[in-house]
Amino acid sequence: MPVETKAQSKHRLEHVEMRQIVKRFPGVLANSKVDFDVRAGEVHALLGENGAGKSTLMRQLYGLYKPDEGEIIIDGNPVVFHSPADAIRAGIGMIHQHFMLVPTLTVAENVILGLTSKHEPILDLDTVSQKILELSRSYGLKVDPAAFVWQLSVGEQQRVEIIKALYRGASLIILDEPTAVLTPQEVTDLFATLKHMVKEGHALVFISHKLHEVMEISDRVTVLRDGQVIGTRPAKEMTRNDLVKMMVGREMKQIAPQPIRSGPVRLKIENLHTMGDRGTEMLRGINLDIHGGEIVGLAGVSGNGQRELAECLSGLRKVTAGRIELDQMDITSLPLKNRVESGLSYIPEERMRDGAIREFSVQENLFLQDHASPQFTRGIFLDFPRMEAFASKMIREFTVKTPSLDTPVKNLSGGNIQKLIMARELARHPKVLIAAQPTRGVDIGATEYIHERLLMQRDAGTAILLISEDLDEIRTLSDRIAIIYEGNIIGIVDRNEATVEQIGLMMAGISMEEAVHHSA
Amino acid sequence: MPSNDAAPKGRAARSSSIDWRTVVVNIAIPLAGMLIALTIGAILLVFLNVNPFDAYAVLMGGAFGSWTGLAQALVKATPLLLVGLGICIAFRASVINIGGEGQIIAGALMAAWWPLQFRSWPGWLLISTTLIMGFLAGSIWGFIPGLLKARLKVNEILSTVMMNSIAAQLMNLLIRGPLIDPAGVAAGTYLAQSERLPANAWLPRLVPQTLLNAGAIVAVILAVVVYIFLWRTTIGYRIRAVGLNPDASRYAGINVPFYQALSLTLAGGFAGLAGVVEVLGVQHRLLEGITGGYGFTGIVAALFGGLHPLGAIPASILFGGLLVGADKMQRAVQVPSSLITAILGLVVLFVVGSSIWSKRWAARRKIEAVKESEAAG
Ligand SMILES: Nc1ncnc2c1ncn2[C@@H]1O[C@H](COP(=O)(O)OP(=O)(O)OP(=O)(O)O)[C@@H](O)[C@H]1O
Numbered sequence A: 001m002p003v004e005t006k007a008q009s010k011h012r013l014e015h016v017e018m019r020q021i022v023k024r025f026p027g028v029l030a031n032s033k034v035d036f037d038v039r040a041g042e043v044h045a046l047l048g049e050n051g052a053g054k055s056t057l058m059r060q061l062y063g064l065y066k067p068d069e070g071e072i073i074i075d076g077n078p079v080v081f082h083s084p085a086d087a088i089r090a091g092i093g094m095i096h097q098h099f100m101l102v103p104t105l106t107v108a109e110n111v112i113l114g115l116t117s118k119h120e121p122i123l124d125l126d127t128v129s130q131k132i133l134e135l136s137r138s139y140g141l142k143v144d145p146a147a148f149v150w151q152l153s154v155g156e157q158q159r160v161e162i163i164k165a166l167y168r169g170a171s172l173i174i175l176d177e178p179t180a181v182l183t184p185q186e187v188t189d190l191f192a193t194l195k196h197m198v199k200e201g202h203a204l205v206f207i208s209h210k211l212h213e214v215m216e217i218s219d220r221v222t223v224l225r226d227g228q229v230i231g232t233r234p235a236k237e238m239t240r241n242d243l244v245k246m247m248v249g250r251e252m253k254q255i256a257p258q259p260i261r262s263g264p265v266r267l268k269i270e271n272l273h274t275m276g277d278r279g280t281e282m283l284r285g286i287n288l289d290i291h292g293g294e295i296v297g298l299a300g301v302s303g304n305g306q307r308e309l310a311e312c313l314s315g316l317r318k319v320t321a322g323r324i325e326l327d328q329m330d331i332t333s334l335p336l337k338n339r340v341e342s343g344l345s346y347i348p349e350e351r352m353r354d355g356a357i358r359e360f361s362v363q364e365n366l367f368l369q370d371h372a373s374p375q376f377t378r379g380i381f382l383d384f385p386r387m388e389a390f391a392s393k394m395i396r397e398f399t400v401k402t403p404s405l406d407t408p409v410k411n412l413s414g415g416n417i418q419k420l421i422m423a424r425e426l427a428r429h430p431k432v433l434i435a436a437q438p439t440r441g442v443d444i445g446a447t448e449y450i451h452e453r454l455l456m457q458r459d460a461g462t463a464i465l466l467i468s469e470d471l472d473e474i475r476t477l478s479d480r481i482a483i484i485y486e487g488n489i490i491g492i493v494d495r496n497e498a499t500v501e502q503i504g505l506m507m508a509g510i511s512m513e514e515a516v517h518h519s520a
Numbered sequence B: 001m002p003s004n005d006a007a008p009k010g011r012a013a014r015s016s017s018i019d020w021r022t023v024v025v026n027i028a029i030p031l032a033g034m035l036i037a038l039t040i041g042a043i044l045l046v047f048l049n050v051n052p053f054d055a056y057a058v059l060m061g062g063a064f065g066s067w068t069g070l071a072q073a074l075v076k077a078t079p080l081l082l083v084g085l086g087i088c089i090a091f092r093a094s095v096i097n098i099g100g101e102g103q104i105i106a107g108a109l110m111a112a113w114w115p116l117q118f119r120s121w122p123g124w125l126l127i128s129t130t131l132i133m134g135f136l137a138g139s140i141w142g143f144i145p146g147l148l149k150a151r152l153k154v155n156e157i158l159s160t161v162m163m164n165s166i167a168a169q170l171m172n173l174l175i176r177g178p179l180i181d182p183a184g185v186a187a188g189t190y191l192a193q194s195e196r197l198p199a200n201a202w203l204p205r206l207v208p209q210t211l212l213n214a215g216a217i218v219a220v221i222l223a224v225v226v227y228i229f230l231w232r233t234t235i236g237y238r239i240r241a242v243g244l245n246p247d248a249s250r251y252a253g254i255n256v257p258f259y260q261a262l263s264l265t266l267a268g269g270f271a272g273l274a275g276v277v278e279v280l281g282v283q284h285r286l287l288e289g290i291t292g293g294y295g296f297t298g299i300v301a302a303l304f305g306g307l308h309p310l311g312a313i314p315a316s317i318l319f320g321g322l323l324v325g326a327d328k329m330q331r332a333v334q335v336p337s338s339l340i341t342a343i344l345g346l347v348v349l350f351v352v353g354s355s356i357w358s359k360r361w362a363a364r365r366k367i368e369a370v371k372e373s374e375a376a377g
């Protein structure tokens, strides 16, 4: 074989242990004497709230950080990893919370990135592609080796990441929140792959905030809280409530929103058309009214125009035909800035890229839109004392875990960055709120909190468009549910009017009447 | 390149007490880097059969060994700082301004022309209007590539370099034509230089017998102004946001191309001021070679100062001093000037590299503090 794979030659890892791991960051004790182990043929889930130290623990196992104290033991032998290269050589792979692929390269090129070819400096991409196809067949990971990464959906990109790890011969694979970005169907496919991998003798570490997933896929569960292990248990012995209690130290409330009388139409969308990035028409005449005091959930299989609709509404994408009104004011051709000033808030889906500036401090990020509002300025000068007071209040209210207001956002845990952006958008008390996947990657405590805030915002008279791939979330929160299919709203139902099956059918493009008929 | 977090952040900068160990390390590590660079330079000098100790004695002594040397260093530091301030603004917006040379010329041309039109004005008025007009001339030279970038996505590295050539040729044309010194014409020498400016347009000299002039004070004041501008105003905040993450800035409603163009325009203005100060403060007329390469060296000084306007002050003085020393070294020990440039490059490389070390050290130190507080509590 022309490219070094080591996959077959390497021995299988039987037992990987982390003992008494301590890891500190400036102002934070991220892991405190953590014991963790995983064996061949099992899925060990790692649970905990945002900032509990899950990613940090796993980054040490993958050689990205060095533990301050404690040791890593593989099959009885202590090891020290100086870099991921060492971990990979030892048979460990990691799929990160945020993908690490090069968009301008093909799948095959990404897979062999950093490996040496046998015929150095010549790449033998044909054989590589061959091998990728083999892996893809045997693990049910559908990918096209010749496709460019930028053309792929998130789900496909993740499959590439998994193949990349398998190609390098990983027998222990760490999956950091792999399902956060997937559609329900993609999650089902991923789980089939994972189960297959376990049967083959792989060891898996699985991180997720979704408890039902953890219960479904894992053999053992370890719960972290504030950097400490609360306990490690067999998954079978645990109920959902047990897990919640271990994670947050209390039980969750059940959210059952009371419908309220909704007010006049605040957001009016008429016959909206737009083109997608690849030049095809992605919205084909959307009509939708959202009243003040109402949450409309937008359900649909991803890629049916949800993103484009959100971008048109926020002013980031040009509308080719149609009309958007906010409180009877035509905003169709207003730039984003003026829409924001008119009371529109937008929580973007790709929040890490579009919602925050990683090098800016927590405080600076809280004022991305409002830094020029008279409340926080004197002339062209920023009024720091006022900003600080307001920022500390937001951090407290939204329980964003950060050492200080001056900490650069890149040092926060994934979920805490999400909370920060949420805090910023909701604190503005918008008239209309577009929330795209608002609880993606957020722990259950914070999810509960965000749901409550969305409902409070609704009760305060905001018109909310909730775009989510989580049908449960949509059904819990929405007063009405609109189903989008190929750029059209093919049906709008009241919360209690439709069953999950009917919504599912409509998401597949079956009209409302037929859907009702089908499931009847 | 130094990272962007060199700037003080709101509260921490104002309330935390000074940690002397950190201060010492922050000075010691760059100095060590500098020593290593000079050692490598010494080896190169030995190969050229030059005694490195003699050479370095001249290099350092030239600028920092006497009061007049220091004054000369400050004279050179002034345009470096002005250009560097503009570079801080542009680079913070992730806009690469290579057009300093052309922008200096634009400012200098204005400074050679404007005072001649209003000879009778009182000095303070003449000087201040010339400074403003020179700033405007430079900013036009920055605005054009800025506009091209904003509207047509023309790469600013390319366009600013081209603007340099245009400015250089324009100057050639003007100082041989409309702006040529009538005295030279009368004497039949036709020297390529402009008419000597009336004395009321000269920037006051700070130290007698030297060229050090009030431009240096203007530059330092402006450094503070730029610092306040970048970290205390809404416009500066947006410029930094655009530079760090244009996507998130766009989503926040910030007009990204506008702020990129604005930062280039301002950078041009500051370089234009450097041209004005050279004309009004040093030469009192426009002549060939007026830019002195400050448009490029200013970039290095700004980077060396961590792209921080206040950091650019000592960095400019250091480089001003090195330029003076290099001049003298070239004359005293016959070292080719390209070697001196190479040594200066080494210094930049090592000091910037070492600053990364001192940051790591600072991070470790904070962690130790956490450990201690854990042990105590
Ligand atoms: N590189 C870093 N520098 C400083 N602090 C960090 C760094 N990485 C993580 N932290 C801090 O360590 C703590 C644990 O973060 P970690 O990313 O491990 O959390 P997590 O459990 O993965 O959370 P999430 O579910 O939100 O992803 C957080 O308080 C975070 O702010």
Ligand SMILES: [Mg+2]
Binding pocket: A054, A055, A056, A097, A176, A413, A414, A415
């Ligand atoms: Mg994480």
